[in-house]
Amino acid sequence: MKKMLIVYYTWSNGNTERIASQLQRAVGADLERIEMVHPYEGSYDEVVAQGQREVNSGFMPDIKTLQHDPADYEVIAVGTPTWWYTMAPAVKTFLADHDFSGKKVILFQTHGGWPGHTLKNMEKACKGAAAGPSLAVQFDSSGGSKLMTAEKDIDAWIRDVKQFL
Ligand SMILES: Cc1cc2nc3c(=O)[nH]c(=O)nc-3n(C[C@H](O)[C@H](O)[C@H](O)COP(=O)(O)O)c2cc1C
Numbered sequence: 001m002k003k004m005l006i007v008y009y010t011w012s013n014g015n016t017e018r019i020a021s022q023l024q025r026a027v028g029a030d031l032e033r034i035e036m037v038h039p040y041e042g043s044y045d046e047v048v049a050q051g052q053r054e055v056n057s058g059f060m061p062d063i064k065t066l067q068h069d070p071a072d073y074e075v076i077a078v079g080t081p082t083w084w085y086t087m088a089p090a091v092k093t094f095l096a097d098h099d100f101s102g103k104k105v106i107l108f109q110t111h112g113g114w115p116g117h118t119l120k121n122m123e124k125a126c127k128g129a130a131a132g133p134s135l136a137v138q139f140d141s142s143g144g145s146k147l148m149t150a151e152k153d154i155d156a157w158i159r160d161v162k163q164f165l
Contacts, residue, residue, distance in 0.1 A: 001072060001073065001074050002030070002072050002073050002074070003029065003073065003074055003075060003165065004027060004029035004030070004073060004074065004075040004076070004077065004165065005029060005030045005031075005032065005068050005070055005072075005073040005075070005076050005077070006020050006023055006024050006029045006030070006031045006032070006076075006077040006078075006079070007032050007033075007034060007066065007070070007076060007077070007078050007079070007094060008020040008031075008032075008033060008034065008078070008079035008080070009033065009079070009080055009081065009088050009090045009091050009094075010033065010081060011040065011047070011088065012044070012081060012143055013139075013143075013144060013145035014145070015081060015110040015137075015139045015145055016079045016080060016081050016108075016109075016110045017033065018145075018147075019079060019108055019110060019135075019137050019154070020033075020077075020079045020108075022154065022158070023077060023108075023158060023161065026158045026161075026162070027158070027161065027162060027165065029075075029077065030068050030073075032066050032067055032068050034063050034064075034066075034090050034091065034093075034094050035063060035064045035090075036061050036062070036063055036064070036090050037061070037062040037063065037064060038061065038062070044143065051083045051084060051088070051089070052084050054083075054089045055085075055086055055089065056084070058092075060089060060092050061089050061090055061093055062093070063090050063093045063094060063097075070098045070100075070103075071098070071099070073103070074103065074104060075103065075104040075105070075106065075132075075165060076098075076100065076103055076104075076105050076106075076129075077105070077106040077107070077108070077161075078091065078094070078095065078105065078106070078107055078108075078122060078126075079107075079108045079109070079110070080108075080109050080110075080118065080122070081109070081110050081111070082109050082110065082111035082112070082114065082115055082116060082118050084116070085116020085118065086116055086117060086118050086121045087109070087118055087121060087122055087125075091122070092125065095122065095125035095126060096125065099128075100126040100127065100128060100129035101127060101128025101129065102128060103126075103128075103129050103130075104129065104130050104131075104132055104164065104165075105126045105129040105130070105131050105132065106131075106132045106133065106134065106161055106164070107119050107122045107123060107126075107131065107134040108134060108136070108137065108157075109122075109135075109136050109137070110136075110137045110138075110139055111136060111137070111138055111139070112138070112139055112140060112141045112142070112143055113138060113141040113148075115136045115138075118136070119134045119136065132160075132161065133157055133160035133161055133164055135153075135154070135157040136149075137149045137154065
């Protein structure tokens, strides 16, 4: 069985991709982005409003089949931007589509200052998995790409992840 797969979704600025790539460079895992079958269209504000409707209704959009099968890996890291205090809908679909029992999971989120209950909700969705060190990374509150969390905190998390593997 292969060691570790990092799966992430990103929409606004690639903030979540940035953290996923940083983890990948440090641990040497396979890396894959979640893509929606019908990607969002429209302005930032329109997607913020659509995202709110989707989160509130528990909507799970169709996502494309991944190139890597999570079933082949011992450890799955999953990263999401925070959407309305929880994971983005595409990540909800990904977690619902796969069986994480007996696996190790590492969960991370990016956010703009209101992380909500994202990591807890993700952990609940990974039934039967052993959750390792998780991380919430803050970017600026206007939805931009300025990193607010200290790099040393991200480095410390990466060290913890390596210990957990
Ligand atoms: C639909 C939507 C909802 C959001 N909801 C929140 C939120 O509840 N709390 C928060 O801190 N940031 C929220 N944000 C900001 C993003 O979580 C933040 O900018 C994130 O780092 C974007 O990651 P990305 O560039 O990987 O998409 C929201 C952004 C969008 C587009």
